[in-house]
Amino acid sequence: MSVTWHLDDDALDSYVAGSAPPALAASVEAHVLACAGCRERLVPAVALPRLDRIWDDVVERIDAPVPRPVERLLLRLGVRDDTARLLAATPSLRAAWFLSVFAVLGLALLSAHATDRGVVVFLALAPLLPVAGVAMSYSPLTDPVHELATAAPYSSLRLLVVRSAAVLTATVLLAGAAAMLLPGASWLAVAWLLPALALTAGTLALSTWFEPLHSALGLATLWLAVTAPAFAPNSDPLLVVRSGAQLACLAVLVVALGTVAVRRDAFSLSMGRSV
Amino acid sequence: MTAVRAQELVKAYGRKRALDGVTLTAGTGVTGLLGPNGAGKTTLLRAVATVLAPDEGQLRLLGMDPSDPKQRVEIRRRLGYLPQEPGFHRSFSTFEMVDYVAVLKEQTERRARHDEVRRVLELVGLQDVSSKKVRALSGGMRRRLGLAQALLGEPELLVLDEPTAGLDPEQRMRFRDLMSQAGEDRAVLLSTHQTEDVAALCSSVVVVDRGRTLFTGTVPSLVAVAAGRVWVDEVRDPSALAGWRLGSGLFHHVGNPPAGAQLVDATLEDAYLLLLGGQPAQVAA
Numbered sequence: 001m002s003v004t005w006h007l008d009d010d011a012l013d014s015y016v017a018g019s020a021p022p023a024l025a026a027s028v029e030a031h032v033l034a035c036a037g038c039r040e041r042l043v044p045a046v047a048l049p050r051l052d053r054i055w056d057d058v059v060e061r062i063d064a065p066v067p068r069p070v071e072r073l074l075l076r077l078g079v080r081d082d083t084a085r086l087l088a089a090t091p092s093l094r095a096a097w098f099l100s101v102f103a104v105l106g107l108a109l110l111s112a113h114a115t116d117r118g119v120v121v122f123l124a125l126a127p128l129l130p131v132a133g134v135a136m137s138y139s140p141l142t143d144p145v146h147e148l149a150t151a152a153p154y155s156s157l158r159l160l161v162v163r164s165a166a167v168l169t170a171t172v173l174l175a176g177a178a179a180m181l182l183p184g185a186s187w188l189a190v191a192w193l194l195p196a197l198a199l200t201a202g203t204l205a206l207s208t209w210f211e212p213l214h215s216a217l218g219l220a221t222l223w224l225a226v227t228a229p230a231f232a233p234n235s236d237p238l239l240v241v242r243s244g245a246q247l248a249c250l251a252v253l254v255v256a257l258g259t260v261a262v263r264r265d266a267f268s269l270s271m272g273r274s275v
Numbered sequence: 276m277t278a279v280r281a282q283e284l285v286k287a288y289g290r291k292r293a294l295d296g297v298t299l300t301a302g303t304g305v306t307g308l309l310g311p312n313g314a315g316k317t318t319l320l321r322a323v324a325t326v327l328a329p330d331e332g333q334l335r336l337l338g339m340d341p342s343d344p345k346q347r348v349e350i351r352r353r354l355g356y357l358p359q360e361p362g363f364h365r366s367f368s369t370f371e372m373v374d375y376v377a378v379l380k381e382q383t384e385r386r387a388r389h390d391e392v393r394r395v396l397e398l399v400g401l402q403d404v405s406s407k408k409v410r411a412l413s414g415g416m417r418r419r420l421g422l423a424q425a426l427l428g429e430p431e432l433l434v435l436d437e438p439t440a441g442l443d444p445e446q447r448m449r450f451r452d453l454m455s456q457a458g459e460d461r462a463v464l465l466s467t468h469q470t471e472d473v474a475a476l477c478s479s480v481v482v483v484d485r486g487r488t489l490f491t492g493t494v495p496s497l498v499a500v501a502a503g504r505v506w507v508d509e510v511r512d513p514s515a516l517a518g519w520r521l522g523s524g525l526f527h528h529v530g531n532p533p534a535g536a537q538l539v540d541a542t543l544e545d546a547y548l549l550l551l552g553g554q555p556a557q558v559a560a
Contacts, residue, residue: 060390064389144365153381269328
């Protein structure tokens with residue numbers, strides 16, 4: 001088939017500049033595929049930087065990884081793409097972690113409904129869930145990339161806060177939903193919140209000196225020791241969430257946050273490990 | 276400017292001193308850190324990578340003080356680090372893993388970051404497996420992935436802890452080539468217990484043992500340490516510091532040669548063994 005017409009200069013120029021309307025651009029492309037003469041006129045006119053940019057765009061479109069489910073959810077919630085990537089690498093934002101949270105909450109609820117005093121199990125365990133999640137989210141023992149993250153310029157404190165906020169939000173939402181199903185007074189549904197925040201902040205504060213998982217274990221043990229009297233028969237099962245205890249938790253929270261602020265630089269070095 | 280200047284560094288874990296006054300300088304080019312297992316190489320490199328603070332001594336990196344939090348961040352912006360056992364998120368793809376480290380290196384703009392990730396993956400020859408999960412990569416590929424993340428952002432100082440461990444000869448060659456290229460215009464500090472790595476690519480060498488520096492200098496000057504102190508004989512000489520049987524049936528000795536001994540040219544390995552005081556267990560027969 002012989003070509004009977006050729007591109008006029010206007011069509012060629014607007015195609016090269018990228019300003020040709022889609023119909024014209026498509027017709028130019030169809031024509032140059034068949035017409036060697038117009039092809040030769042076109043090739044020297046195209047600016048190489050523009051070609052490189054188009055090629056890079058094509059590579060980026062094809063090659064960029066598809067966001068993971070967690071990342072997709074975060075992006076939809078308006079989280080920035082680089083922050084979503086950091087959160088996707090949080091060891092405690094995994095299916096296994098959420099399954100154990102479900103299991104613990106389920107057992108605590110069962111116990112609360114089984115006996116009159118069973119609510120104490122929920123009140124003792126729920127505050128420990130975010131503690132475990134936060135400790136796991138930046139410990140060298142659970143984050144395989146911890147060493148690299150430490151040597152990187154990204155602020156360790158910011159990484160910690162971003163991850164803790166995500167873990168805390170997820171855990172508190174789950175535990176909060178479970179707490180709605182507790183029998184008894186309605187204020188119980190939020191009574192565990194302040195202890196949870198105090199214990200989480202306390203773990204962060206202790207982690208400026210000790211390995212995060214060890215800090216969490218230490219505080220959890222202390223908390224269980226403090227709550228133990230509430231388990232005794234004839235005692236007040238709500239002992240740990242009465243106003244006195246709440247005030248104590250508030251004090252711990254304030255002191256712990258102050259400690260983290262003062263000692264924030266301690267996070268940017270490797271802690272408690274002798275490799 | 277000297278990229279790494281470490282003076283009399285001490286780091287103790289309980290009663291064990293991993294670093295016991297080690298001194299080292301490294302400038303542009305590849306500096307090899309040579310020493311037996313447990314010599315303190317990893318502890319020293321972790322200090323140079325700003326991950327670990329030494330208990331005593333003075334450390335200057337790129338002219339800055341890593342004990343100052345602000346300067347530490349600035350050093351980290353210009354540093355690439357490959358730990359001895361770089362952990363990976365195994366469910367990430369190769370691309371995602373490097374992309375994650377790029378975010379930690381403050382590359383927030385998505386498009387520029389992706390271009391940089393592609394650049395380093397191509398440098399180490401992993402561009403074809405960029406969508407493969409890290410857990411599906413071979414050991415050699417994971418080492419290359421480790422090197423790729425260290426090269427992100429063209430760091431001025433590269434700290435590589437045993438980068439060639441567990442590589443087969445062909446991969447080792449490729450790695451040496453990459454590190455040698457990297458050392459053309461920046462400082463590369465790498466540890467190894469393979470004398471061949473040092474001979475093949477290092478412009479200078481530092482030998483450490485038990486947390487102390489035994490030698491600092493060029494590769495030829497290290498070899499010169501063993502000149503006239505290497506000989507072969509038809510029988511094993513018990514007076515030698517170290518000795519082993521060669522394939523030819525002769526015995527190769529390092530130490531103080533007896534009168535009339537048949538001296539041979541020294542190698543880097545001979546010099547290394549002499550420095551360490553001869554530990555035959557280090558040398559396979």
